[in-house]
Amino acid sequence: MAPLSPTVARWELMLRIRRRRNEFDVNASVIAKELGFTLSYWSKVEKERILAEDKLKKLMSLLEFDPDEREEMLRLREIAKGRGWWSSYAGLLPDGLARLYGLEFGAQSIRTYESVLIPGLLQTDDYARALIANDSARIRQVDVDRLVEVRLRRQDRLIGQDPLRLKAIVNEAALTQQIGGRAVLDGQLRHIAAMVEQHPDTVDVRVIPFEAGGGALLGGATFHLLGFDSALLPDIAWTETLIHMGVIEDAEPVRNLDTLFVKAMAENALTRAESLALIEGKMSAG
Numbered sequence: 001m002a003p004l005s006p007t008v009a010r011w012e013l014m015l016r017i018r019r020r021r022n023e024f025d026v027n028a029s030v031i032a033k034e035l036g037f038t039l040s041y042w043s044k045v046e047k048e049r050i051l052a053e054d055k056l057k058k059l060m061s062l063l064e065f066d067p068d069e070r071e072e073m074l075r076l077r078e079i080a081k082g083r084g085w086w087s088s089y090a091g092l093l094p095d096g097l098a099r100l101y102g103l104e105f106g107a108q109s110i111r112t113y114e115s116v117l118i119p120g121l122l123q124t125d126d127y128a129r130a131l132i133a134n135d136s137a138r139i140r141q142v143d144v145d146r147l148v149e150v151r152l153r154r155q156d157r158l159i160g161q162d163p164l165r166l167k168a169i170v171n172e173a174a175l176t177q178q179i180g181g182r183a184v185l186d187g188q189l190r191h192i193a194a195m196v197e198q199h200p201d202t203v204d205v206r207v208i209p210f211e212a213g214g215g216a217l218l219g220g221a222t223f224h225l226l227g228f229d230s231a232l233l234p235d236i237a238w239t240e241t242l243i244h245m246g247v248i249e250d251a252e253p254v255r256n257l258d259t260l261f262v263k264a265m266a267e268n269a270l271t272r273a274e275s276l277a278l279i280e281g282k283m284s285a286g
Contacts, residue, residue: 001162001229007102009079012233014046016073020063034062050080089150092143096246100238101154109165109227111261116177118188119168120151122195127188130180167204169269175282189283196276206269207278223257
C-alpha cells in the first residue's frame with residue numbers, strides 16, 4: 001500500500017462527507033447551522049480546513065454514518081492533522097503544487113505525459129537544476145537549490161517499499177533537447193534507462209517517435225493521472241501549462257485525459273523495449 005499522506009487523508013474524509021451529504025440531500029446551510037459555522041467558513045472547511053474532533057462527531061451523527069465508518073473517519077482526521085515532507089516547503093510552493101505533491105505521495109500509481117521535457121519524477125539533479133535555473137521569469141535564483149531538493153525528494157516514492165507505479169509517455173523531442181548541455185542530457189538519458197531496467201515492475205517509459213503519425217496528438221500538454229489504493233477515491237488529474245496548473249477532480253475531464261493517454265500508449269508510443277533502445281541510442285558514445 002502507498003504511504004499515509006495527510007493530503008490524501010483530508011481529501012478522502014471530505015469526499016465521504018460530501019457524498020453522504022449529497023445522498024441525503026443535506027445542503028451546506030444546514031450543516032453550517034448545525035456546526036455553528038457561517039456558510040463561508042464551512043466552504044473553507046470543505047476546501048482546506050480540518051474539522052475539530054467534536055465538530056466531526058456532530059456532523060457524522062447528523063449524516064448518520066455507521067459506527068465502523070465513524071471510526072475510519074476519525075482515523076483519517078488524525079492522519080490529516082500530520083505534516084508531510086512537502087509542508088516544509090509551504091512558503092516556496094504554490095498551494096496547488098503542494099497539494100499535488102501530497103496527493104502524489106499517497107498515490108498508488110501515476111501516468112504522466114510530457115511533450116518536450118523529461119518528467120519531474122525521472123529528472124536528475126543536473127537536469128532539474130538547469131531547467132529550474134533557466135526559468136528566471138518565474139523563479140528567483142535564490143530558490144533554485146530548494147526547488148531542486150523538492151523535485152528529488154518526490155522521487156523517493158519510486159524506490160523502496162511499496163513503490164509508486166509510474167507509466168510515462170514522452171515525445172522523442174524530450175530525449176534530444178539539450179537542457180543544461182550535452183553532458184547533462186547524457187546523464188539524464190542514462191538515469192532513465194537505469195530506472196527502467198532496475199525497476200521493471202514499477203517504472204515504464206514509452207517514447208512517441210518523431211515519425212509517429214499521431215505524435216502531436218497531445219500538443220504541448222503536460223498532465224498526470226493519479227490512482228489510489230482506496231476504492232472510495234477516484235482517479236484525479238493534474239494539468240500544467242506556462243500560465244496555469246491545477247488538480248482536476250471532475251470525472252469527465254479526467255476520463256478524457258485517460259482516453260488520450262490510453263490512445264497515445266496503444267497507437268503512438270513505441271513498446272517498452274523499443275523505447276529503451278531509442279533512449280540508449282540517443283546517448284553519446286562513451
